[in-house]
Amino acid sequence: MKSNKDISDLIRENAYKLEQRPSKNAWDRLENRLNEKPAKPRFSIRRILSIAAAVVGLVGFGAMISFSFLQQEPSMATANYDVETIEEFKVEEMKMLTDEEKGFYEVVEFQHKYQDRLSKPIIEGPRKKMTLAKKKK
Amino acid sequence: MxxxxxxxxxxxxxxxxxxxxxxxxxxxxxxxxxxxxxxxxxxxxxxxxxxxxxxxxxxxxxxxxxxxxxxxxxxxxxxxxxxxxxxxxxxxxHNFKMTVEISNIEIKSQITVEDHLAAEDILKLLEKLPTGYRTVFNLYVVEGYKHREIAEILEISINTSKSQLILAKKRLRSLVQENRMPGVG
The missing domain is CATH 1.10.1740.10 (RNA polymerase sigma factor, region 2, helix turn helix motif)
Incomplete structure (x- = not known):
């Protein structure tokens, strides 16, 4: 029967007719596929745990090595922090110097201590006061 | 057991x-x-x-x-x-994103044809459609998905889905006429 119909409707209504027998070995292929062992998931819990354990082990090993290294060289470890030891060392050093050397040492130390002050002039007092003094001249 | x-x-x-x-x-x-x-x-x-x-x-x-x-x-x-x-x-x-969008043109896909299309005819028609047209046509017309769903499934825009359907219908109509399929008036 002929009628004025939309081609989409016709295909929709008749699509169910589209059946095709698969080839003879199709079932065998599917059966082989079903017999295959399922592929292990890429990130199984066991694998994640083993990776985590390895990371923890490596970090622990690294920490142990660095700890033993620090224990072997305590002077290096404490050099920056033990101020009292440094002061004692300085006093002992000073005792060994002659009077002339001590004087030179003190001058150098003074220069180091007040280096900032020497390079930057000290400006004291409010600005107004300084201006008034100039006007009086 | x-x-x-x-x-x-x-x-x-x-x-x-x-x-x-x-x-x-x-x-x-x-x-x-x-x-x-x-x-x-x-x-x-x-x-x-x-x-x-x-x-x-x-x-x-x-x-x-x-x-x-x-x-x-x-x-x-x-x-x-x-x-x-x-x-x-x-x-x-096939890269569905490569398909071109067209403006929304209304295309008449009504033709005079037999009420019953043979399975082979359907297959012949669909085989001649480009992959993008055929996929959207199948999903929308036969499977009954909405354009929004098709856009999500194929990772394309809704407009692309709509335009692919329009073009698919247009192509089908011309294919039916070209091939003088049984029942075409």
Missing amino acids: IPKTTYVNEKDLIQACQQQERKAQKLLFDRYSAKMLGICRRYVRNQEDAEDVMIEGMYKIMSKISQYHGGGSFEGWMRRVMVNEALMFLRKA
Whole structure:
């Protein structure tokens, strides 16, 4: 029967007719596929745990090595922090110097201590006061 | 447990397949493989590729049958798995994003034709459509998806989906006229 119909409707209504027998070995292929062992998931819990354990082990090993290294060289470890030891060392050093050397040492130390002050002039007092003094001249 | 050789109804068959009984799986294959291959052929142009897709789809159905809880039609669930498998296959070779958008033009796709189209005619027509047109046409017209859903599935814009459908209908109309298919007035 002929009628004025939309081609989409016709295909929709008749699509169910589209059946095709698969080839003879199709079932065998599917059966082989079903017999295959399922592929292990890429990130199984066991694998994640083993990776985590390895990371923890490596970090622990690294920490142990660095700890033993620090224990072997305590002077290096404490050099920056033990101020009292440094002061004692300085006093002992000073005792060994002659009077002339001590004087030179003190001058150098003074220069180091007040280096900032020497390079930057000290400006004291409010600005107004300084201006008034100039006007009086 | 001794496997049954006959299954009274579909529920029995599904339960046996959930137990991974090979005989039940074979019966399910015999019952539905032709229909499922028909679905694959609507999407995949090449016969051998379509059969590969069908076998992979049947494998997924049988290995994930425990996920079917009897909420809707079992055949409907199988069809969805099969369509997904066909789309996965197409995505490997075809870039749906490359399809061109056109403005929304109304195209008359009404033709005078026999009320009943033969299965071969449907296949001939669909085979001649480009992959993008054919996929959107199948998803919208036969499977009943909305443009919004198609856009999501194929990772394209809604407008692309709409324009692909319009172009598919236009092409089908001209194909019917060119091939002087039976019943065309």
